[in-house]
Amino acid sequence: MKVLVTGAGGQLGSELCARLSRAGHAAIPFTRNDVDFTQVARVRDALAAHQAEWVVNCAAYTQVDKAESDSATAFAVNRDAARAVAEAVTGYGGRLLHVSTDFVFDGTQSHPYREDDTPNPIGVYAQSKWDGEQAVRAVLPEALIVRTAWVHGTHGNNFVKTMLRLAAEREELRVVDDQIGSPSWTGDIADALIVLMQQDARGCYHFTNEGVASWYDFAVAIIHEARVLGFPIKVQRVTPIPTSGYPTPARRPAYSVLDKQKIRAVLGRPIPHWREALVSMLRELQK
Ligand SMILES: NC(=O)c1ccc[n+]([C@@H]2O[C@H](COP(=O)([O-])OP(=O)(O)OC[C@H]3O[C@@H](n4cnc5c(N)ncnc54)[C@H](OP(=O)(O)O)[C@@H]3O)[C@@H](O)[C@H]2O)c1
Structure with missing residues (x-):
């Protein structure tokens, strides 16, 4: 396959380009x-x-908090440019895989969100991504849209890297324990995207690693696994705190677990648990 990847310098885009090339496909990094x-x-x-x-x-404007005060840029990149990407692909008869987010949901549900559950974004970034999905669908109803969540990888900035840095500097970390989701490694996301493209999938799919965690659970796991692998770790205590103890400009969904029944049937192989994926990511980072 000849695959052009926008946002090719970002977390997911760079991993996808690497894995496409490794699998013998022609990857065109677009930045x-x-x-x-x-x-x-x-x-x-x-x-x-x-x-x-x-x-x-x-490609996406992914700074969730900054988007609250920079909505024009968030909507330009996440909605208007997404529409333009769909128009370009429609114009020459190509196929489009558009990446979206768990943030389209408001997080008030207490069981995993299915692809056909009703979005209700609760912030500017979230709204811009949902508007982007709708703009893509309006231009190209056959587009493949994949929502993922809590992304981490060796490229770019993410929660894992932040925890590693802070754990090497501080004695105590305080981490939110009332937001629940599924940490997802770019390596596994990229592999899933490649399978979907190979199968010429259309419509909306959810993909994350298996299992659920709070940010606190995730932080404890990062520190444990990093210590086992020999990363420099100084931290002695990880303390769970409520979201109200860590105010941010943007609200976040309290529960953003995505249902993966639909994509499991297409992948035809088990999806790794988030903890196993975390170890894979840390090993890559160590290299
Ligand atoms: N990160 C998460 O936790 C998360 C969760 C759910 C869904 N997602 C979705 O997954 C996708 C990939 O996210 P990611 O984590 O890989 O994000 P990322 O690391 O922030 O990468 C986003 C990419 O978009 C590019 N970009 C931003 N503004 C641009 C602009 N004005 N013009 C051209 N390129 C621009 C960035 O380029 P520069 O490097 O030059 O800035 C970067 O390469 C996005 O659709 C995101 O919404 C992410």
């Missing part, structure tokens, strides 16, 4: 240097020039 997605009018021609069989849209 902000090719086109800044805030220049929406330039997106269509720049993408169409490559005539890729698949375009995977990993």
Whole structure:
């Protein structure tokens, strides 16, 4: 497959490019240097020039808190540029895989969200991503849309890297324990995306690693596994705190576990548990 990956310098985009190449596919990394997605009018021609069989849209404005005060940029990248990507692909008859998020849901449910549950975004980033999904679907109803959550990988910044840094510096960490989700490794997400493309999947799918955790559970696991692997760890205590003890500009869903029944049937192999995926990520980071 010839696959163009937008956001190719980001966490997921870079891992996807690496895994596509490793699997013998032609990966075209497409970054902000090719086109800044805030220049929406330039997106269509720049993408169409490559005539890729698949375009995977990993580019996104992902700064959830900053989006609250910079909504124009968030909507330009996550909604308007996403629409332009879909228009480009439609224009030359390619296929589109658009990446979206658990944040489209409000987190008030107490059982995993299915693909057809009703979104109700509770912040600017969340709204811009949901609007992006709808814009993509309106242009290209056949588009493949994959929602994932709590992403970590060796490239870019994420919760795992933040915990490793703080755990090497501090005696105590205080971590929110009343937000529940499924930590997901870019390696496993990228592999799942490749299978979906190979199977020419269409419509919406949820993918995360298996299992659920609070941010506190995740932090405890990161520190334990990092210590076992020999990372420098100074921290002695990880203290659970409520969300109210760590105020942020953007509200976050309290429960954002995604139901994976639909994608399990397509993948045809077990999805690794988040803890196993965490160890894989830490081993890669160690290299
Ligand atoms: N991170 C998570 O926890 C999470 C959770 C659920 C879903 N997702 C979704 O997963 C996808 C990938 O996320 P990620 O974690 O890989 O994000 P990321 O590491 O922040 O990568 C996003 C990429 O988008 C690019 N980008 C941002 N603004 C741009 C602009 N104006 N023009 C061109 N490129 C721009 C960034 O380029 P620069 O490197 O130049 O800034 C970066 O390469 C996104 O759709 C995100 O919404 C992420």
